[in-house]
Amino acid sequence: MLFHKDRHAKLEVYNDINSNLVNLFKCVKYHPNAIKDELENLLYSRETFSFFKDMHKNPNLTDIQRAAMFFYLIRTSFASKVVNFGSKHKDATNTDRLAEIRERLKAVVIENKDFAALIKQYDRPHTLFYCDPPYYGTERYYDHGGAPFTKEMHQKLAEILRNIKGRVILSYNDDGFIRELYKGFNIEEISRQNNLSPTAGREAYRELIIRNYS
Numbered sequence: 001m002l003f004h005k006d007r008h009a010k011l012e013v014y015n016d017i018n019s020n021l022v023n024l025f026k027c028v029k030y031h032p033n034a035i036k037d038e039l040e041n042l043l044y045s046r047e048t049f050s051f052f053k054d055m056h057k058n059p060n061l062t063d064i065q066r067a068a069m070f071f072y073l074i075r076t077s078f079a080s081k082v083v084n085f086g087s088k089h090k091d092a093t094n095t096d097r098l099a100e101i102r103e104r105l106k107a108v109v110i111e112n113k114d115f116a117a118l119i120k121q122y123d124r125p126h127t128l129f130y131c132d133p134p135y136y137g138t139e140r141y142y143d144h145g146g147a148p149f150t151k152e153m154h155q156k157l158a159e160i161l162r163n164i165k166g167r168v169i170l171s172y173n174d175d176g177f178i179r180e181l182y183k184g185f186n187i188e189e190i191s192r193q194n195n196l197s198p199t200a201g202r203e204a205y206r207e208l209i210i211r212n213y214s
């Protein structure tokens with residue numbers, strides 16, 4: 001969402017509990033050329049993928065090494081989930097877009113907090129939160145870099161968002177439990193192509209856009 005929108009507020013904050021993602025953004029923001037150097041001579045191979053999959057968790061890496069490995073893993077994994085190697089024809093080490101991404105991140109604050117702490121810290125009457133939580137029932141497919149996202153956490157998020165001063169837009173999968181959690185909110189149904197299914201492109205995937213304002 002961030003990269004599809006131009007800057008729209010004086011203060012923009014990006015948050016994720018996954019420290020690898022946050023470290024990648026930080027390094028792209030401050031050291032894009034160092035990331036480029038790390039990636040330049042890598043092969044697009046299953047062997048490198050498997051090696052980096054273990055290695056990127058090594059605490060002795062520099063932030064730049066970790067960021068470059070994570071970037072590689074995102075680019076070479078099936079559905080960018082950093083779980084299985086996906087040999088799609090694309091240049092995994094192509095860093096052409098880094099300059100553009102760096103430009104977008106220039107004035108963005110990058111946080112690495114649990115959603116509850118983050119929302120509490122930034123909630124004001126003029127705040128607009130865009131929340132993209134793990135979809136209900138598919139939590140295991142995300143590398144949270146932390147504790148798994150439980151049913152109770154979905155409930156906690158809903159409870160917090162019911163009581164914020166600011167506005168919120170949430171995206172979720174269309175599910176009875178989620179509809180029940182956000183009863184009374186403005187719920188819009190949309191459908192998009194499911195690019196991640198084996199019959200990709202043929203199936204429609206139903207999602208909800210949920211807002212606390214009309």
Ligand SMILES: C[S@@+](CC[C@H](N)C(=O)[O-])C[C@H]1O[C@@H](n2cnc3c(N)ncnc32)[C@H](O)[C@@H]1O
Nearest residue numbers: 016017018113114115132133134142143144149
């Ligand atoms: C549907 S993904 C959205 C990712 C991101 N918005 C994107 O488009 O690439 C859900 C994200 O929630 C993050 N997450 C999981 N538990 C969290 C928590 N307790 N607080 C904040 N973020 C969390 C995961 O790390 C994951 O990146």
